[in-house]
Amino acid sequence: MRTLVHVTHEAVVKVGGIGAVLHGLFTSRAYAQAVERSLLIAPLWSEDPPETVLSSTGTVLYSSVHGIDPGDYGSRLRPVEEQTGTRFVYGRRRFTDPLSGITLDPEVLLVDVRRIRPEPLATLKYNMFRRFGIESYRWDASWEYEQYVRLAVGGYAALPALGIGRTGEPAAILAHEFMGLPLAYAAIIDGNPAFKTFLYAHEVPTLRRIVEGNPGHDTMVYPLLARALTANRYADELFDQQVAFFKHPLVRAAVNLDGILCVGEQLVDELNFLGPEMARARKHVVYNGLPFSPCDAAQKERSRKLVLDYIERLLGHRPDYVFTHVGRFVLSKAYWRDLKVLWHIDQGLRQRGKTAVMILLTTERGGPQPWETIRQLELGHSWPVVHREGGADLTPGEAGLYQHIQKLNMCARNTRVIFVNQFGFERDVLGEAAPKEMTWLDLRIASDLELGMSIYEPFGIAPLEPLSFGGLCLISNVCGSAGFALRAAGEADPETVIVGDFTALPGGPHTLETLRAVGAAERDAVEEQVGRQCAAEVVRRLPENDKERLELMAKGSALASRMSWDVVVEDYLLPALRGATR
Numbered sequence: 001m002r003t004l005v006h007v008t009h010e011a012v013v014k015v016g017g018i019g020a021v022l023h024g025l026f027t028s029r030a031y032a033q034a035v036e037r038s039l040l041i042a043p044l045w046s047e048d049p050p051e052t053v054l055s056s057t058g059t060v061l062y063s064s065v066h067g068i069d070p071g072d073y074g075s076r077l078r079p080v081e082e083q084t085g086t087r088f089v090y091g092r093r094r095f096t097d098p099l100s101g102i103t104l105d106p107e108v109l110l111v112d113v114r115r116i117r118p119e120p121l122a123t124l125k126y127n128m129f130r131r132f133g134i135e136s137y138r139w140d141a142s143w144e145y146e147q148y149v150r151l152a153v154g155g156y157a158a159l160p161a162l163g164i165g166r167t168g169e170p171a172a173i174l175a176h177e178f179m180g181l182p183l184a185y186a187a188i189i190d191g192n193p194a195f196k197t198f199l200y201a202h203e204v205p206t207l208r209r210i211v212e213g214n215p216g217h218d219t220m221v222y223p224l225l226a227r228a229l230t231a232n233r234y235a236d237e238l239f240d241q242q243v244a245f246f247k248h249p250l251v252r253a254a255v256n257l258d259g260i261l262c263v264g265e266q267l268v269d270e271l272n273f274l275g276p277e278m279a280r281a282r283k284h285v286v287y288n289g290l291p292f293s294p295c296d297a298a299q300k301e302r303s304r305k306l307v308l309d310y311i312e313r314l315l316g317h318r319p320d321y322v323f324t325h326v327g328r329f330v331l332s333k334a335y336w337r338d339l340k341v342l343w344h345i346d347q348g349l350r351q352r353g354k355t356a357v358m359i360l361l362t363t364e365r366g367g368p369q370p371w372e373t374i375r376q377l378e379l380g381h382s383w384p385v386v387h388r389e390g391g392a393d394l395t396p397g398e399a400g401l402y403q404h405i406q407k408l409n410m411c412a413r414n415t416r417v418i419f420v421n422q423f424g425f426e427r428d429v430l431g432e433a434a435p436k437e438m439t440w441l442d443l444r445i446a447s448d449l450e451l452g453m454s455i456y457e458p459f460g461i462a463p464l465e466p467l468s469f470g471g472l473c474l475i476s477n478v479c480g481s482a483g484f485a486l487r488a489a490g491e492a493d494p495e496t497v498i499v500g501d502f503t504a505l506p507g508g509p510h511t512l513e514t515l516r517a518v519g520a521a522e523r524d525a526v527e528e529q530v531g532r533q534c535a536a537e538v539v540r541r542l543p544e545n546d547k548e549r550l551e552l553m554a555k556g557s558a559l560a561s562r563m564s565w566d567v568v569v570e571d572y573l574l575p576a577l578r579g580a581t582r
Helices: 017-026 029-034 074-084 118-132 143-158 178-190 205-213 217-230 247-256 265-272 276-280 297-315 335-352 371-381 396-411 440-446 480-489 512-516 520-541 546-561 565-581
Strands: 003-007 037-043 058-063 088-093 107-111 171-176 195-201 259-262 283-285 321-326 356-361 415-420 449-452 472-476 497-500
Touching: 003 178, 017 029, 017 171, 017 565, 029 565, 037 143, 074 088, 074 143, 107 143, 118 143, 118 178, 118 247, 143 178, 171 178, 178 195, 178 247, 195 247, 195 565, 205 217, 205 247, 217 265, 217 512, 217 520, 247 276, 259 265, 259 565, 265 276, 265 283, 265 480, 283 565, 297 321, 297 356, 297 415, 297 440, 297 546, 321 335, 321 440, 335 356, 335 396, 335 415, 335 449, 335 520, 396 415, 472 480, 472 520, 480 497, 480 546, 497 520
Parallel strands: 003 037, 003 171, 037 107, 171 195, 195 259, 259 283, 321 356, 321 449, 356 415, 449 472, 472 497
Antiparallel strands: 058 088, 088 107
């Protein structure tokens, strides 16, 4: 299959992990060599000007929204627009890896999902019910569901007009998460043998909902899941009925696809937990890759100096270690575990006579603040060292996290947390205290330890980003990246990756009933024990000097090179796609 159709909501704007995956794939040499044609299909979110509607690196080749058609694509796309009642924006978007310089210009098709004729929409919904049992009427009022069924109507109808799906030229439709599944189902209903359909499972929404919605979180859910699968018990039986949650039946129907690409081994069990039919789904583990880049001693020293200069301007001293955690502001990131581990790390650092500053970079806001706002916060109350609730600073959710950060900052003696509730790590978003030359990459290179002890993390690219630069990576065992690191390390111990197991309940044997009763108290006890163990291991492995930092960088770089996007494409993605073709 030389043509891949990626159906995703992140075709133009990177919102989360899927955007990082697309960037990794499109800037991989192995992908560029194996795939001749890539098309991204997504909803048209807004009628932005032509120069930005496909992002700042995009080029519009046809748009009935803007009246653009220099290449006469309208002769092929306008009949589809009239048939489905929608409008298209079609063009290309450039993806560039700043580290390697590799670029790719996949095609992009944006569909105006606000304008779809009711007849083809009703027909697709009827056929999804008849073929897969998906009761769309239950979620007609949910725009989150409705827009992606509409996307399927317009997006699938446009494929023949773009020359995709012709006999003898097989193509793969990759449905990135539930958003792309209606389009994949439309292809199955149509019966075109040229198409192979896949769910690219970056998570299992039902499991995320269960893990986040129960106080025992991963400590309760994963032991329960393992026991349930041995007893042939499933999510619908052990938790509240999932039928009202549209993502549950939508994903269960993926058993009808040609394959499911799972970003971690754990997703295989999570999918099997959805229902008995999922056992026969063709699942393939296709890890996410790491943005690998070799780094020399001079670059390491330069980046470290820039970040330490910034910290010194904020706090008045230069710590021995820089810790980091970069992630979205969602419950699954479990930032409270960072603070528990840091408390124990602080005690170890006191014994060694060392100090550390952790930069926690996350925000509940949708985008970066203007420079003028940052300067007002910086001058008004010494942001980001000090925060104030409301206004342009802390959102309600951020304020709750900041209370716990304040407690640690007041009680710990050798450790301090700087909460940067802002996107990016350049001067434009950090204020006058940041060195002019400092970039996002400097933060990743300078990190001695990245924390990522999520309660739900199907893979987790960000927690391993400092790996190739010599940073220790502390992650939970539910991170899919832990499995990839262990496999890449082979028989050796991945010395730069530390895994905390928050799912090992003491005592036993445990029944389904006793596991279902595990709550916050039991989880807190496990977190305390595991946090103490992880902290001791971190303190033991932290470098004493720059020589040891370079030794860690050599080890981390060697491991990261075996976890690159080229490795993922060659060893995991392409074999899975070829298997479906055979």
